[in-house]
Amino acid sequence: MESTKKANLLISCKDTPGIVKTITGFLLSHNANIANLEQHIENDLFFMRIEWELDNFTIKNRQEFLSKFSYIQKQYDITLTLALCNKKIKVGLLFSREPHCLIDILSRVEIHELNIEIPFVISNFNDWRSIVEKFNIPFYYIPTKKNSVEHEKEILNIVQKYDTDLLALARYMKILSQDLIKNVNQKIINVHHSFLPSFIGANPYDEAYKRGVKLIGATSHYVTEELDQGPIIEQSIQRVKHIYDTTNLKLIGRSCEKEVFYFAIKKHIENKIITFNNKTIIFE
């Protein structure tokens, strides 16, 4: 859709005068033309996303970039994420029994709305195997067993076999252990079916119904060791009415869940999220 290929860089470090000039100078000296730059400081920390056209850029690969940039990185003690080429990100999907978020992502990939590769779908239920297989994606049914360690070992094996870049929990209703979170060694995005921090836990729509809220919502976030406490990526709400029962709330909430889940995956693969202080910075 865009004629010119672009690279981008996420930067965070302590704020020091001169960083913007130094980094734009570095890029300029290698013939980059800057297409887009967003930068701000918060509590003496410096955050930036910079995007440039690759047409005449003289650095040809990741290794070369990191090597040439390393003296600047050391000088300012920079944490960076570099997206130099358009390699397709591999996203492994897990879900349980509610298929709407899963189907939404599969459909978007199918019709080229979302440029990712989905190497597998894991579920602890076998209900929706056939729909996943329609999309020609390997489906792994790992039933919830007494022995959770074994269960998670199977998951880990699959993740490692396919060497994914990101895991995304499309309404996966089993809590991941701290060990698994560490061992997969990659970001995990979750969608929670409430407007966090309201209604943490397993039955948010029941609780929303009981409390009589006038808006219900959904939240996508990175998974951390504490349940539903990771950095929030996106939230969305829908207005509801007193005549709706829990069944209606669940149905209406699905559109929020799909929206925030898709948004989170999209922003993540576009390299537009910095996490900091258990919060996210989302660039445009």
Next chain:
Amino acid sequence: MESTKKANLLISCKDTPGIVKTITGFLLSHNANIANLEQHIENDLFFMRIEWELDNFTIKNRQEFLSKFSYIQKQYDITLTLALCNKKIKVGLLFSREPHCLIDILSRVEIHELNIEIPFVISNFNDWRSIVEKFNIPFYYIPTKKNSVEHEKEILNIVQKYDTDLLALARYMKILSQDLIKNVNQKIINVHHSFLPSFIGANPYDEAYKRGVKLIGATSHYVTEELDQGPIIEQSIQRVKHIYDTTNLKLIGRSCEKEVFYFAIKKHIENKIITFNNKTIIFE
């Protein structure tokens, strides 16, 4: 704005076949023409709002209506609220230091957007006396004293003196005692500066900032004895960005607070709210 004067009736009772026919039959037999009717059942309870034109209605006053309707009321064990004439509702306002909700209501009354009478404004701070007096409304400064009993006694005296129908807390930051809530003997509407049940208590914007939510909100509700736990009337949200600090969040949140506070007062005086099971039913 509407050419025909109308009356309306809120009904709740146990669901029994025939109620709608009985009530519409009663109104018809007194020459009412029904303009609007909303009815639903929930958990075997029956809720209805019915509005009719007064042009040819043969019952002339509240007393007569209640007397003639009493046999139906007894038959179905009905709880009702009747609005037969357009008597201006008297709403007493309390606030502390944040004047935006207060000014919004005063302005809407001044330019005839909200058809209420405001007999007084009470504040535990003297900061905004002059702006209230611009609107020619008595301003009572009741400073927060050690002796909370005395403080509340003053409030009660003013409420009783002016004989209000409703109290509305326009960001009043002192908790009302259970005694005061009982003694004023009327509904109290509060605006809470968060999307309840998130961030109960005094500093929701600080907590919202810390949690990194992507939407902030406000909630209007009826006051009950438990803090921020009363029936929710309306909620509203605004999208926020990572670059906003607490000061920005507070400023943005003000528009939600004004909106839900106004909505709650408006729906209440239009006799469009039934509270039930610590929730509200809001009719169109």
Next chain:
Amino acid sequence: MESTKKANLLISCKDTPGIVKTITGFLLSHNANIANLEQHIENDLFFMRIEWELDNFTIKNRQEFLSKFSYIQKQYDITLTLALCNKKIKVGLLFSREPHCLIDILSRVEIHELNIEIPFVISNFNDWRSIVEKFNIPFYYIPTKKNSVEHEKEILNIVQKYDTDLLALARYMKILSQDLIKNVNQKIINVHHSFLPSFIGANPYDEAYKRGVKLIGATSHYVTEELDQGPIIEQSIQRVKHIYDTTNLKLIGRSCEKEVFYFAIKKHIENKIITFNNKTIIFE
């Protein structure tokens, strides 16, 4: 999801005192328990939707209902739509090259979110045949030919063969002739990719980009003979930013298009829409 089966009735007629009592009386006399009733008058016209439980209802079929109700219908000159049983509505889908609305509806049916039968999909392009066939739905490719009459004849044949109840244009980019609209003899729902009445015609996103609007939208409506002028069923918008080009606008707009298209089909099959004066009345 709901334990009790229900029937419902849409009514419009000239306003006359006594209609509500008469109709609720009729239902009561056949042991209906009314679950839900919405009624209002507008310009001396009376509109109502009434829903009742079928448990003890003594009228057993459509024919019997219409026959017994006919004296009331004549008395008040009522136009009615009756939904007495839960017969699955047959919805024929047409689309061209943008598959998102189509896939959304197919997916919702597949995961039991939308209770309709889709007997066929017609397209004037062959691009997305394989995805439709994944869902085991007959796909008819009718290429746009010089002779539009022949083209429409093929469409009409398919519609008549499958005897659909409703046609839904999921981004079908060829204008239907007045003849075809008449001959299919059923309601047709269209989704237009702008916030009508802005940007009528074929390229609304280009026009939105040129005009620099800050919100883009989509509209679902019933098809009438005048292009994009039929009764609006639903509209939805998304906020956009100056940095978005037409490609971005199109991608963002898709979520609005899907939402309003789904809403329109859902409300239609739930018998919750009355069209009147080229507008729609949408019941809750």
Next chain:
Amino acid sequence: MESTKKANLLISCKDTPGIVKTITGFLLSHNANIANLEQHIENDLFFMRIEWELDNFTIKNRQEFLSKFSYIQKQYDITLTLALCNKKIKVGLLFSREPHCLIDILSRVEIHELNIEIPFVISNFNDWRSIVEKFNIPFYYIPTKKNSVEHEKEILNIVQKYDTDLLALARYMKILSQDLIKNVNQKIINVHHSFLPSFIGANPYDEAYKRGVKLIGATSHYVTEELDQGPIIEQSIQRVKHIYDTTNLKLIGRSCEKEVFYFAIKKHIENKIITFNNKTIIFE
């Protein structure tokens, strides 16, 4: 609210590699610390807003800045707007008979939400003089006369007498002539009571009612010579229902009108708007 004083600069020019480095280098060489930077290119044009802390900035006034920056400005043929000090912007307000936008701005200034000076209010009706005078602002009643030239001459005299920086039309229902627009020689912000480009002209709510739209809206824009065709600054919508008549639509629309009007004035005085190609670029 913010502890550190800041300056900012809006830049637009033809895109050339090196601009960001040059400008940030210039600021750095005068001891600026950059707090915030947003930049993008569109159609080979370069747009940027840059904000820096003034603590150690060695350039002390506007004149000095422009003089020292002039060689860069010439090199890249830059159009710029500089906000170096926090001088209060003078905004002259005009309105007719609908006072809600006016009162909203007056209130926000009164309670320190909006940091502008309002030297006068002009109206072609005398209806709301008293409310304006409550806020101690000179009120000029200039009745609509046959001779429009004379009418506009009076307006121009007042504008020139008070030497405003910006004019804001708070529902001023008389079209300004091209001559007046030229002669006031400053930006003019208007609020239009529809979601442009729908319903251009004087009676958008009537037209919205007739067309049966499901969302109504409002638009703030800069005034140009063509009616309702200037660059859009902000738009907002509210959902409406079939039961609302034009009176209801007008009342509901007021909240949109107030919101977009306030937004436009705020963004303008914060130096966050570039107009280009009859569109606006709005920085965060």
